[in-house]
Amino acid sequence: MRTSNLRSKRLLGLILFGVFAALLSACTTSNPQSTFDTQGPVARDMAVLFFVILWVGTAVFILVGSVIIYSVFRYRRRANQGDPVQVHGNTKLEIIWTVVPALILIIVAVPTINSVFFAANSPRPAIQGGLEVDVIGHQWWFEFRYENPDNAQEQIVFANELHIPVGEPVNFRLDSVDVIHSFWVPKLAGKVDMVPNNDNSMWMQADVAGEFFGQCAEFCGVSHANMKFKVIAESRADFDAWLARQAASAPESADPLAVEGKELFRSAGCQGCHATKSIMNLGDDGKRLRGRVGPNLAHVSSRGYVVGLLKSSDDGTYVVSDALVQQNLKTWLMDPDAVKPANIMARRAAAYTNPDKALSEGQVDALVAYLMTLK
Numbered sequence: 001m002r003t004s005n006l007r008s009k010r011l012l013g014l015i016l017f018g019v020f021a022a023l024l025s026a027c028t029t030s031n032p033q034s035t036f037d038t039q040g041p042v043a044r045d046m047a048v049l050f051f052v053i054l055w056v057g058t059a060v061f062i063l064v065g066s067v068i069i070y071s072v073f074r075y076r077r078r079a080n081q082g083d084p085v086q087v088h089g090n091t092k093l094e095i096i097w098t099v100v101p102a103l104i105l106i107i108v109a110v111p112t113i114n115s116v117f118f119a120a121n122s123p124r125p126a127i128q129g130g131l132e133v134d135v136i137g138h139q140w141w142f143e144f145r146y147e148n149p150d151n152a153q154e155q156i157v158f159a160n161e162l163h164i165p166v167g168e169p170v171n172f173r174l175d176s177v178d179v180i181h182s183f184w185v186p187k188l189a190g191k192v193d194m195v196p197n198n199d200n201s202m203w204m205q206a207d208v209a210g211e212f213f214g215q216c217a218e219f220c221g222v223s224h225a226n227m228k229f230k231v232i233a234e235s236r237a238d239f240d241a242w243l244a245r246q247a248a249s250a251p252e253s254a255d256p257l258a259v260e261g262k263e264l265f266r267s268a269g270c271q272g273c274h275a276t277k278s279i280m281n282l283g284d285d286g287k288r289l290r291g292r293v294g295p296n297l298a299h300v301s302s303r304g305y306v307v308g309l310l311k312s313s314d315d316g317t318y319v320v321s322d323a324l325v326q327q328n329l330k331t332w333l334m335d336p337d338a339v340k341p342a343n344i345m346a347r348r349a350a351a352y353t354n355p356d357k358a359l360s361e362g363q364v365d366a367l368v369a370y371l372m373t374l375k
């Protein structure tokens with residue numbers, strides 16, 4: 001009897017310890033998707049609001065909890081006691097417990113409404129010369145479009161990696177080609193839904209250079225959890241140089257394997273879904289054109305991750321390694337479904353749906369050699 005009691009106490013202790021450890025580990029700021037490790041004004045404002053509400057809520061909880069515990073003990077029924085005096089309604093008390101919470105809610109509403117307007121209104125919108133990026137959600141990847149600095153009728157298209165200049169507000173227009181997605185960079189700003197044909201917008205700013213994690217935050221299908229992107233915040237000069245590189249086409253390669261790969265890219269039907277030029281004309285009516293089915297590959301081998309998941313830089317650096325890009329492209333092309341379950345490429349490209357057209361390892365090597373020239 002005694003030992004089983006001891007054992008259940010130990011078990012309870014262990015469970016409590018586990019629960020506390022889990023709760024505390026959720027608060028670490030070293031988590032790449034932590035909303036507490038804020039690195040920009042929008043995220044910081046939201047974190048401050050979170051703590052205001054948390055502490056006001058905690059104060060109310062402690063106050064109400066203490067009064068309940070006090071009353072339970074102070075006015076408990078004692079032995080040989082009859083029914084207590086019956087009271088029906090107390091106007092003074094009821095006015096107090098209506099007015100006090102109303103006042104608390106009004107006090108909390110002031111910073112809340114402030115934050116709503118702060119997050120919604122960019123300090124430097126596009127009409128005042130602020131940078132604007134179009135973000136288009138696809139199952140299960142992100143497309144980014146920048147205005148071509150040399151020609152406002154054109155957009156420069158990139159995928160899965162968002163580059164922004166440090167210390168500048170950046171404006172986003174959010175759209176989707178299929179279902180509802182949500183655009184979220186936890187360390188920089190809150191999330192805003194990407195709804196087809198509904199021009200939602202937001203802004204954010206990174207105060208420090210570096211790499212930040214982005215994630216789709218609205219369930220959008222099988223690989224929703226794999227719908228990730230990276231934000232690279234860099235100096236204005238680096239950003240301008242990056243954008244100029246994206247606008248230019250990668251040079252042709254004479255390497256025989258790459259030439260073979262390029263031919264295969266056309267004959268295996270890759271071209272039907274992927275553009276290899278990064279410039280997109282807006283058309284005569286200036287309307288934004290819908291993207292292709294797959295990510296723009298014009299500079300695919302310059303990206304830090306393949307499909308936003310396979311990391312192509314050595315740990316601790318953001319410097320993209322050619323050897324890792326090559327390896328990751330091969331992993332992706334050999335079996336896309338193993339990397340990102342149910343992705344549209346594995347579901348629809350003939351090379352994966354039709355066994356007669358399946359790619360041999362040699363063909364994949366040729367395709368990778370070609371893709372490596374797209375830098």
Ligand SMILES: [Cu+2]
Binds near residue numbers: 137218
């Ligand atoms: Cu999504």
